[in-house]
Amino acid sequence: MQAQPAQELEGVATTLRAHGARFAFVHGSAAVPGATAPGDIDVAAWFGDARVDGLAVAAALPGWVDLLTLDRAPLELGGRVALTGRLLFEDDPPVRVRWQAQTRKLALDERHRVERAARTSWRDAVVDPERLHRLLRGVTEDLAWLRRYAAVVRAELLADPARLGHTKYLFVTALEGCVDVGHHVVASEGWRVPDTNADAMRALAEHDVIVDEVARSMAKAVGFRNLLVHNYAEVDDERVADYLNDLGDLDRFVTALTALLED
Template identity: 30%
Template sequence: MVDKDILQRKLSFIDLKLHNLETLKHLERHDFLASFQSVDSAKYNLQVCIEALIDISNHVIARERWGIPGTSAEAVKLLIKHGVLDKDKELSIVQMVKFRNRIVHLYQEVDDSEIYRILQENLDDIKDFIQAVMSKFF
């Protein structure tokens, strides 16, 4: 059985970081790209949000005894298999995990314009993950 306190702490953390990202989202593209503080803040907040999503996924899988995923993408697929996430969310969440890996390991290849695009187009994917976990376990 999942530890709801752990989930709640991680979900609250994600919510706080999403608030930061929403603030950055409202910057004009030119202003965002001209500010290394904004770009770096967005990268960090995205990275830790996604890391917390991965942590939540692994916590649920371990506590529910659904197996041992070899990768974070496999963890997402296990959540889908067991009805925590809808199948239509697989691509977006797997892309998030891959993006997190790029920020951490291939950081020199991450284009700042891509960060801005993610702020504009993909924050709802994180919100959807939170809602799915909340619906299933609370």
């Protein structure tokens, strides 16, 4: 897919402004001049309020936009945007300059720490075990709820908007947790920079953290998460019910990353 036309990105900027964004960047491969963009365009926006509802903002954007909310972004992602992102718009230049300078400094300091740690045991010195345990615990709790809904008679679930809506929300939060885990491990190890959230899963497989089969399944699941976020009202409820009967690779992902911490 070629880069989105400038007028379409202007529409993205207009939507972000309407939701209170004060500046935004295009990042990932789409930020490289002349590069062929992936299926999704990565956009990072700063709102000046960590309470902003990122899901609501993302739902208002076109389906080809993958939104990162900088107010709550982990350092490895925010730093990457600050270092390599291409400015989409800014309505508060002093705030943008201050954020970008501070985040670049923190990211470069962290990069130096990672490079030093790479010469020692990476499990002890690079990956943050407490953070990964917290993220994996959240995914595990979401999976427990999803299994409860999987046990509900399919027709009953599809006829219950409350339970169906909660199921969709749980898929979004569980998959976002998996994405955060993937990016943290990849960035902490200093491996190649993934182009997209799905590519982070492939990067884990390249280094034998998860097997190829799980990586392919998780990449598709991340695409399903994007569909839920961007086209919530148009998602086929039957497809949601189908995914409830296919939670095995999410379990395998959690098991593999938990084992990584315990080695």
